[in-house]
Amino acid sequence: MPAVLELRGITKSFPGVRANDGIDLKVEKGEIHALLGENGAGKTTLMNILYGLYKPDAGQIFIQGQEVSIHGPSDAIGHGIGMVHQHFMLIPVMTATENVMLGIEPTRNGIFLDKARVAKRIRQISEQYDLAVDPQAYIGDLPVGSQQRVEIIKVLYREADILILDEPTAVLTPQEVEGLFKVLRSLIAHGKSVIFITHKLKEVMAVADHITVLRGGRVVGTVTPAEATPEKLAAMMVGREVNLVVKKKPAEPKEVVLDVKDLCVLDEHKNMTVDGVSFNVRAGEVLGVAGVQGNGQTELVYALTGLLPLASGEIRIVDEQVHHTSPRKILERGVAHIPEDRQRHGLILSFPVHDNMVLCTYYQAPFAKGVSLQQKVIIENAEKLVKQFDVRTPNVYVPVSTLSGGNQQKVIVAREFSRPIKLLIASQPTRGLDVGSIEYIHGRIIEKRDEGTAVLLVSPELDEIIALSDRIAVMYKGQIVEIVASVEVSREYIGLLMAGVKPAEARKASPTTAKATEVERVF
Amino acid sequence: MDRNTTEMQAAQMPDPKNASKRRGGGGSGGRVFQSLLIPVLSIFTGLVFGAVVIAGTDASVIAAYGNIFRAPGTALVDTWNAIALAYGSLFAGAFGNPTTIIQGIQAYIATGDQKAFLLSIYPFTESLAAITPYILAGLAVAVGFKCGLFNIGAEGQFGIGALCSAFVGYSIKGLPWFIHLPLALLAGAAGGAIWGAIPGYLKAVTGAHEVVNTIMMNYISFSLGDWLLNGPMKAPGYRPVTPVIQDSAMLPRFFPPPLRFNWGFVLALAVAALVYWFLFKTTMGMEIRAVGANPDGARYAGMSVVRNFVLAMTISGALAGLAGATQVLGIDHWVSQNFSAGYGFDSIAIALLGQSHPFGVVLAAGLWGFLRSGATNMQSMAGVPLDVISIIQGLVVIFVAAPAVIRWIYHIRLAHSEAIVLTRGWGK
Numbered sequence: 001m002p003a004v005l006e007l008r009g010i011t012k013s014f015p016g017v018r019a020n021d022g023i024d025l026k027v028e029k030g031e032i033h034a035l036l037g038e039n040g041a042g043k044t045t046l047m048n049i050l051y052g053l054y055k056p057d058a059g060q061i062f063i064q065g066q067e068v069s070i071h072g073p074s075d076a077i078g079h080g081i082g083m084v085h086q087h088f089m090l091i092p093v094m095t096a097t098e099n100v101m102l103g104i105e106p107t108r109n110g111i112f113l114d115k116a117r118v119a120k121r122i123r124q125i126s127e128q129y130d131l132a133v134d135p136q137a138y139i140g141d142l143p144v145g146s147q148q149r150v151e152i153i154k155v156l157y158r159e160a161d162i163l164i165l166d167e168p169t170a171v172l173t174p175q176e177v178e179g180l181f182k183v184l185r186s187l188i189a190h191g192k193s194v195i196f197i198t199h200k201l202k203e204v205m206a207v208a209d210h211i212t213v214l215r216g217g218r219v220v221g222t223v224t225p226a227e228a229t230p231e232k233l234a235a236m237m238v239g240r241e242v243n244l245v246v247k248k249k250p251a252e253p254k255e256v257v258l259d260v261k262d263l264c265v266l267d268e269h270k271n272m273t274v275d276g277v278s279f280n281v282r283a284g285e286v287l288g289v290a291g292v293q294g295n296g297q298t299e300l301v302y303a304l305t306g307l308l309p310l311a312s313g314e315i316r317i318v319d320e321q322v323h324h325t326s327p328r329k330i331l332e333r334g335v336a337h338i339p340e341d342r343q344r345h346g347l348i349l350s351f352p353v354h355d356n357m358v359l360c361t362y363y364q365a366p367f368a369k370g371v372s373l374q375q376k377v378i379i380e381n382a383e384k385l386v387k388q389f390d391v392r393t394p395n396v397y398v399p400v401s402t403l404s405g406g407n408q409q410k411v412i413v414a415r416e417f418s419r420p421i422k423l424l425i426a427s428q429p430t431r432g433l434d435v436g437s438i439e440y441i442h443g444r445i446i447e448k449r450d451e452g453t454a455v456l457l458v459s460p461e462l463d464e465i466i467a468l469s470d471r472i473a474v475m476y477k478g479q480i481v482e483i484v485a486s487v488e489v490s491r492e493y494i495g496l497l498m499a500g501v502k503p504a505e506a507r508k509a510s511p512t513t514a515k516a517t518e519v520e521r522v523f
Numbered sequence: 524m525d526r527n528t529t530e531m532q533a534a535q536m537p538d539p540k541n542a543s544k545r546r547g548g549g550g551s552g553g554r555v556f557q558s559l560l561i562p563v564l565s566i567f568t569g570l571v572f573g574a575v576v577i578a579g580t581d582a583s584v585i586a587a588y589g590n591i592f593r594a595p596g597t598a599l600v601d602t603w604n605a606i607a608l609a610y611g612s613l614f615a616g617a618f619g620n621p622t623t624i625i626q627g628i629q630a631y632i633a634t635g636d637q638k639a640f641l642l643s644i645y646p647f648t649e650s651l652a653a654i655t656p657y658i659l660a661g662l663a664v665a666v667g668f669k670c671g672l673f674n675i676g677a678e679g680q681f682g683i684g685a686l687c688s689a690f691v692g693y694s695i696k697g698l699p700w701f702i703h704l705p706l707a708l709l710a711g712a713a714g715g716a717i718w719g720a721i722p723g724y725l726k727a728v729t730g731a732h733e734v735v736n737t738i739m740m741n742y743i744s745f746s747l748g749d750w751l752l753n754g755p756m757k758a759p760g761y762r763p764v765t766p767v768i769q770d771s772a773m774l775p776r777f778f779p780p781p782l783r784f785n786w787g788f789v790l791a792l793a794v795a796a797l798v799y800w801f802l803f804k805t806t807m808g809m810e811i812r813a814v815g816a817n818p819d820g821a822r823y824a825g826m827s828v829v830r831n832f833v834l835a836m837t838i839s840g841a842l843a844g845l846a847g848a849t850q851v852l853g854i855d856h857w858v859s860q861n862f863s864a865g866y867g868f869d870s871i872a873i874a875l876l877g878q879s880h881p882f883g884v885v886l887a888a889g890l891w892g893f894l895r896s897g898a899t900n901m902q903s904m905a906g907v908p909l910d911v912i913s914i915i916q917g918l919v920v921i922f923v924a925a926p927a928v929i930r931w932i933y934h935i936r937l938a939h940s941e942a943i944v945l946t947r948g949w950g951k
Contacts, residue, residue: 307822328825337823345823350816355809359824363806371805 002065004029004193005050005081005162010059012045019045020056021217027162032184032194034204037214038237038434039405043197046214047164051083052076063162082160084151086167092140096133096150097122100157118157125156130186144292145176152183156192163187164195169203173292174462174495181207199237199434201230202463213237238436248446251470253282257423257454258304263313265296265303272311273299275478281423286445286455288469288486292498293460296478298340301427301458305337306330307345318422331360336416340427340458342405346412349401353393354382356400357415381418389414390440406437413441417448424448427458442468462494476500562876562883564929565922566890573915574606577907581605609905613912616900617893619646641778646896648777648784652854654892656681658791659846660870661877661884662798663715663839667733668879669802670835671815676722676737677843678867679744680715684844685851686748687714689858690756692768692851703771708790708848715844716837718744723836727829733836741867752860764859774853787853792885794845799881801838811835843867872920891916 005027012020020042027033037043048054050061052070060067063079070076076083090099097119106114119135126133131149139147148168155163165184169177184194184207198204204211205225213220213236220236234242258281265274274296281287291297302308304315306327315323317333331337339345347356358367358378366377382396391410393403400411409429416424426445430438445468449455459465465472466486473483474497482503496506578584584605587598620643627640660677667674674680688711695703722736749763758766774785802808813821814831822828846866851858873891877883898912922929929935 305823326825326827327822328827331825339823344817344819346820348813348817348820351813359813359820362809368806371807373804373806373809375804 002062003027004064005195006062006065007046007050008060008062010046010049010061011057012049012054013057018217020049020059023059023214023217023219025212025219026222027193027195028210029193030188030191031209032188032196032207034196034198034208034211035214036198036201036204036211036233036237038199038436039432040434041214041237042217043214044166045217047083047166047195047197050076050081051164077158077160080159080161081164082155082158082162083164084148084155084166084168086170088147088151090139090147090150092138094139095135096137096139096142096153097135099139099150100135100154104158121157122153125153128190129156129183131183143176144171145173145179148172148176148180149183160192162193162195164197166197167199168196169198169200171293171460173499174491175499177203201233204233205230215239234435238434240436242435243439246442246446246467248468249450251285251449253285253470254452255283256280257283257318258456259314259316260304261314261316263300263303263315264311265299265308266311267299267308273478274303276313277475277478277480279473279480279483281454281456283422283454284449284452285470286449286457286468287483288465288472289456289458289475290462290465290472290494290498291460291475295475297427297458297460297475300475301337301340301425301456304330304425304456305335334420334422336419336421336424338409338412338416338424338426338429340431342408342412342431347400347408350399352397353386353391353400353403353411354379354396356411357382357385357396357418359415361419385414385418389417406433409433409437409441413444417444421448421453424453424455425458426455428460429457430459430461430464462491462498466491466494474498558878558880558883560935561926561929562878562887562923564933564935565876565919565926568922568929568932569915569919570610572918573911574610576911576914577609578602578605580907580911605905609901609907609911612904613894613897613901615897615904616646617650617897619643637779641782645782646900648782650893650896651788652783652785653896654888655785655787655791655853656846656850656866657869657873657888657891658795658885659849660843660866661873661888662795662881663719663842663846664870664874665877665879665881665884666798666802666811666835666842667839668874669815670811670831671818672723672726672832672835672839673734674719674737674836674839674843675734675871676719676740676840676867677846677870678865679737679741680718680840680843681847681850681867681870682744682748682862683718683847684711684715685847685858685862686751686756686765687711687844688772688848689765689768689851692772693766693857695772696769698769698771700771700773703769704774704852707768707772707852708845711848711851712841712845715847716841719840719843720833720837723833723840726836727832733832748858748862749860752858756858758857762859765857767857768852772852773856774849776853783854785853787849790849794842795881795885798842802881807834843870846870869916872916875920876923878923890919 003026005025007023007025010020010023011018023042023046025046035043035046045054049056050070052072052075061070062068068079070079091102097115100122101113101115101118106117108114122133122135125131131153133146133149133153139150142150148171152163168180172180184196187194196204196208205228208225210222210224211228211233212222213233215237231242260280261278263274263277264272267273277300279287289297289300299308303310306322306325306329310323313323314321317330317335320333322330322333343349348359355362355378358381361367362373362378367374367381379396385391386393386396389410391403391414392407400408403411413429424445429441429445433441445455445457457465457468469486471483472486472489472494474481474494476498477500481497493506496509497503501509584598584601587594587601591598623643627643630639631637660681663677663680664674688707691707691710695706698706718740722731722733722740725731725736726733752763752765756765758764774787774790776783776785778784802812810821810826810831811834813824813826814828818828821831850866855862869891873884873887876890877885877887894912894916898909901907901912902909
């Protein structure tokens with residue numbers, strides 16, 4: 001029996017890059033096939049070709065042994081290929097039913113929308129695949145996990161046999177990830193095939209039947225989880241041995257650097273997004289703020305760095321009140337900020353690398369004399385930092401927008417770490433980065449901690465929090481549920497708190513266990 | 524037609540070559556080539572379209588095409604002649620006739636009589652005089668663009684600057700020129716600066732969009748100007764004009780009348796260099812550019828977005844005001860009604876064509892000035908209406924603003940880093 005889907009020699013070039021270079025891929029009926037690779041390895045390009053969004057330069061696509069050509073998403077859907085995008089394509093003010101029927105609205109008498117028929121079909125799909133969704137619910141009211149199920153239903157409603165899921169776990173809590181895996185298993189039990197795009201090793205080991213690793217636009221190899229180990233997969237992805245473990249000594253906390261009391265912050269729409277938060281961070285320790293995205297972490301960081309005003313409460317940095325202070329004053333007190341959205345906040349993309357390297361210090365000596373910028377000093381500084389932090393760039397004059405995500409992040413890290421700092425606020429410092437860059441940035445953060453910097457780490461990646469933090473604060477709906485020492489708790493326990501379970505109940509459900517200080521990094 | 528051929532060569536520059544330059548890491552030569560490519564092709568394409576319009580509206584050409592099957596050669600020759608005559612006289616109007624200039628120089632050497640020489644360079648000097656306010660007003664809009672602001676108010680700031688400098692120019696008497704002239708220039712810049720700072724301040728404090736407010740400030744300045752010219756600033760007599768400024772406030776001219784070419788042109792070039800230094804070599808310029816390119820990033824880096832909005836609009840207004848001042852102090856020597864005559868609006872086109880870079884603005888202002896001053900000659904010599912020049916200018920700006928059209932025509936691939944955001948949309 002022919003494979004459900006076979007790609008042969010798919011090649012696609014963009015100016016200056018060969019994104020896909022002779023890729024062969026075979027997906028069998030009823031399997032979960034993971035596509036593993038770093039950013040820029042060509043996963044997304046390959047799937048966009050399969051979904052008809054790009055035209056390949058060369059190569060063939062076979063479905064059930066028949067060669068097909070796919071000119072657009074509607075062709076792909078016609079061939080039974082469905083895609084669940086990383087960023088959901090749902091309209092929040094519409095119900096699940098309305099979202100599912102969008103684009104192929106069935107009608108009664110040719111005029112009236114037949115929502116009842118769609119809702120009935122949704123219920124059938126829900127039951128068959130274990131995809132619990134209320135067809136009448138408005139998308140905006142649903143948690144992210146349910147929204148994802150609506151996306152999957154949307155694809156199944158269009159009779160897809162091959163489902164492509166692009167980084168589906170990025171936005172989910174650990175419990176929701178488990179739920180998703182259950183759904184995937186039930187899908188393949190019913191004869192569907194799933195292509196699962198990810199860069200997280202743990203997940204592919206847990207759920208995939210076959211793992212195809214891409215690197216630099218080529219297939220490195222296809223393995224089964226049984227014959228692979230995380231170390232081996234990481235080495236295949238990166239092309240060299242990778243240190244999967246964050247090595248760190250126990251922290252030696254000293255004086256309090258950041259002290260936050262009863263902090264309340266309103267977002268742009270005047271919603272209370274940070275609601276009475278108190279904590280402190282000491283020199284020489286990492287406090288990790290765990291939580292599913294959108295629980296107030298972003299606003300907390302904005303308030304600490306002066307980008308959002310406080311509604312009430314108190315922030316002290318090295319014993320000085322800094323609320324109602326400008327971002328510059330806070331920077332000058334020795335605060336470094338790795339922002340969560342590096343392209344929106346961290347960089348001026350159209351500026352050259354050298355200007356971005358002095359973005360927070362350009363007005364100070366030696367980079368400026370009076371109002372006159374000292375171009376030579378700025379360029380020498382950038383050249384030094386590029387070497388020191390191993391930023392891959394042809395030179396320091398190119399716009400920073402031309403660098404890869406990992407190297408853009410290195411520019412920010414280089415800039416923030418190169419000035420004297422007492423407090424490092426790192427918000428999702430490895431978001432969207434590849435294994436090699438994650439390893440590097442984690443190492444640098446621990447290095448800063450050991451130098452005596454206080455580190456506040458905010459990340460929705462629980463594994464990152466556990467790997468780096470000495471203490472962990474869990475945020476849920478704008479409040480800190482609990483602050484615990486990281487050696488005292490299990491991953492599951494934190495996961496439950498992130499999902500809104502009260503500490504007492506969580507303790508019952510998942511007894512705390514001591515864990516080693518060396519934690520496996522997860523990708 | 525020389526200009527056309529050089530531009531044609533630029534247009535035919537093979538595309539892979541510049542792609543490889545780009546990959547080579549953006550050497551400065553490659554970058555300059557990249558940023559000139561689209562404007563140059565836009566100008567060329569505009570002139571081609573203009574040629575079509577010229578040929579298509581020429582009576583003899585139309586008649587010749589009526590006989591195309593009997594005499595196809597005639598139609599082509601007539602077409603060529605019509606275009607060559609139009610663009611030839613445009614060129615002569617802008618730069619002067621090379622033969623006459625040489626004859627003028629020979630006459631001067633032979634007899635010591637300047638008259639023929641001065642007459643022969645008259646078109647060229649008039650072009651340079653016309654370019655002066657275009658440079659300054661174009662710089663004004665460019666500074667706004669660099670900060671992400673769309674200053675539509677250059678027209679009003681130009682007018683206010685002109686009125687202020689004229690007032691200082693005629694009302695203060697008995698000052699030596701080295702005090703009076705700078706004072707009059709400064710008054711113009713200050714008037715424009717205030718006119719620009721008001722919408723800048725409103726944007727910074729209330730978030731009111733600068734496009735709306737600068738347009739409103741234009742209306743206010745037009746009406747204010749009308750009132751002043753018919754009342755407080757009116758010269759004796761029945762015409763609504765200001766008195767003539769004192770000699771001590773005039774920008775000195777290089778040649779005797781009727782040549783109006785004056786030091787304003789040198790001033791404009793110096794200001795362009797100053798703006799370049801300010802934008803690219805100072806901390807304040809870096810802040811303005813950072814705010815323009817990414818206000819969120821600028822705020823993160825500790826820059827004050829609102830302060831830079833006000834600063835950029837003030838500088839922008841000052842430059843537009845200075846443009847008005849040079850026009851009054853160097854060319855007209857008084858202010859009459861409808862004085863600004865579209866300089867403020869042309870300056871938007873010039874800033875776009877010059878890609879908001881001070882040197883680009885100087886080049887674009889040059890093109891504008893030469894086209895404008897050549898157009899009159901084209902109308903009288905070739906009978907081609909002035910409006911053709913407006914059509915060409917309009918097309919050039921459209922092509923520059925929609926570079927995808929140019930890329931499509933010439934099959935140019937998009938360079939990765941090329942996207943230049945001039946202003947942000949309405950919401951943000």
